[in-house]
Structures are given as structure tokens and as C-alpha cells.
Amino acid sequence: MNDDEPGQQRLADLRAEHRKLDAELAALRDAGTADQMELARMKKRKLRLKDEITQLASDIVPDIIA
DSSP states (O other): OOTTHHHHHHHHHHHHHHHHHHHHHHHHHHHTOOOHHHHHHHHHHHHHHHHHHHHHHHHHSOOOOO
């Protein structure tokens, strides 16, 4: 088992959750029945996920100084 596999799996899970949230946001906007507070909460959650994805990806891929 590779040491990065749990990190890679977590990264894949976060990306899937981010895509799901994006689809939910689009569906709510298209339906026109979206509560503005709920949309704001979902957008914040999506941004937190993106930040976590970026951080985790940075941790998994080592810095290479060329």
C-alpha cells in the first residue's frame, strides 16, 4: 500500500463532493426557488472544499525546485 493512497482517496472524495455541490447550486439557481441564505451557505461550503482540495493536493505533490 502506498503512503499517498489515503490522501489520494480523500482528495477524490473532496472533489466529488465539490462537483455534487456545484450541481446542487446550479439546480437551485435554475429552479428559481433558491433561498438566498441557503445559496450563500452552499457557496461558502464549496469555497471551503476548494481550499481543502488545494491544500491537500499541495501536501501530496512535493515541491520540486528546478
